[in-house]
Amino acid sequence: MERGLWPGRPVLLPDESLSSWFARLAAANGLQTAELHRILQPGGDRSPRDLDRHADFQILDRLSAKTSITADALEQATFRRWAGYVFERDDGLAKLDWLPPAGRDGATRCFGQQACPLCLAGDAQPYLRLRWRLLFVSVCPVHSCLLIDRCPRCNEPLAILRQQQRGGVNCWSCGFDLRQAETVQPPVNYLPYQNRLLTVLADGWADLGDHVGLYSFIYLKVLALVVRLLTGGPHAYALREQAELREPGLAVPPQSLPRGRDLAVMAPAARTVLVAMAMVLMRDWPNTLASAADAVGLASSHVRKRHGESLPFAFAQLVDWHLKKPFNAEGRIEVAGLKEMLERQGRKPTYREMVETVGTELAAMSDMAEPVANGAAWGQGRYWKLDGVSPEVKEAARLMAHRSGQSVGPWLDNLLRQHLNLPSGREKSSESPIS
Secondary structure (H helix, E strand, O other): OOOOOOOOOOOOOOOOOOOHHHHHHHOOOOOOHHHHHHOOOOOOOOOOOOHHHHHOOHHHHHHHHHHHHOOHHOOOOOHHHEEOOOEOOOOEEEEEEEOOOOOEOEEEEEOOOOOOHHHHHOOOOOOEEEHHOOOOOOOOOOOEEEOOOOOHHHHHHHOHHOOOOOOOOOOOOEEEEEHOOOOOOOOOOOOHHHHHHHHHHHHOOOEEEOEEEEEHHHHHHHHHHHHHHOOOOOOOHHHHHHHHHHHHHOOHHHHHHHOOOOOOOOOOOHHHHHHHHHHHOOOOOOHHHHHHHHHHHHHHHHHHHHHOOOOOOHHHHHHHHHHHOOOOOHHHHHHHHHHHHHHHHOOOOHHHHHHHHHOOOOOOOHHHHHOOOOOOOOOOOOOOOOOOOHHHHHHHHHHHHHHOOOOOOOHHHHHHHHHHOOOOOOOOOOOOOOO
């Protein structure tokens, strides 16, 4: 053995992330990951930060010297592999659209680490792939099942650098072996969309309408902006309907897609639908999205108000050339479209219903909303109010649904279906090829 090398020196497996390899390195030398990190950086953080993003060159050089794996190879196991591809540059501080943090960041639960239980079960040595850190990768290309981003037992986010077990891939909180997690099929045929994005990433460029040869990180930035229009805001639900009209295979019950501002906290099932919808709206750029925006009353002022002035040229061109409409401060056009959408779904457009749907209040809602009638029969409203159930059980149900990345209604429906041995309520969707 060469002098100075550590006894345990596991090889870096194909596409393995640095965090995964670091955990195996610690276990091979009889250490916890925190103990190994303190050896490398005496006086540093008690628990290592997300090494896939924050491993500095000093740590990589020290690891290389003690394991005989080159620093370049270790660097390729971090996010720096994707510099100039997924993002232009990383200062370590700004949010990365498609590479969210993993585990816990202070008191914040972060779901940036994903895994395929079947891949882990088939590995001679279970390990995490760096590709599983990409937010738009939510389906396993080998097993066609949804990736998991939280422990199925306790709903805590995956955090390999915090797990106590030495070896394997387990939940850091309850110790659950992730190889035993139940696999779920995606709600839509997402693999064609995911494969398209992986091709863009591999090529380093993509065409977007008349914008030929865009850098991949610019294409992905535009995609992230379109996704944000679908995740939340006053036009989100209406834009989702526009995507479904153009690709019926993406039609899913509205309550199965929670409303929110950040795609990173949504469960993989919701992400598959929203990213696919965004890619449908990006076809024939910018005509499809411009047509959808016109149909739902989305104007440039709405986009500028939400995203500011710093926009990629391809997206700014859409906003300034195709969405230039006079801004209706009262939002009467938007509210009228919202009422029509709710009525098509069989929901009464009351003030509360409209606010809950779009996640914001518009001035015109107060005089355009329909009055509230007598309450719907027990268990038949948009939300099941759990009549007769104690407040503490209601709060526990709300918390568990939130942790699983779902709204209370779909979460409770799935739970009761499992308990009553009823078939899944998910509708089978036809294939959704991309152009």
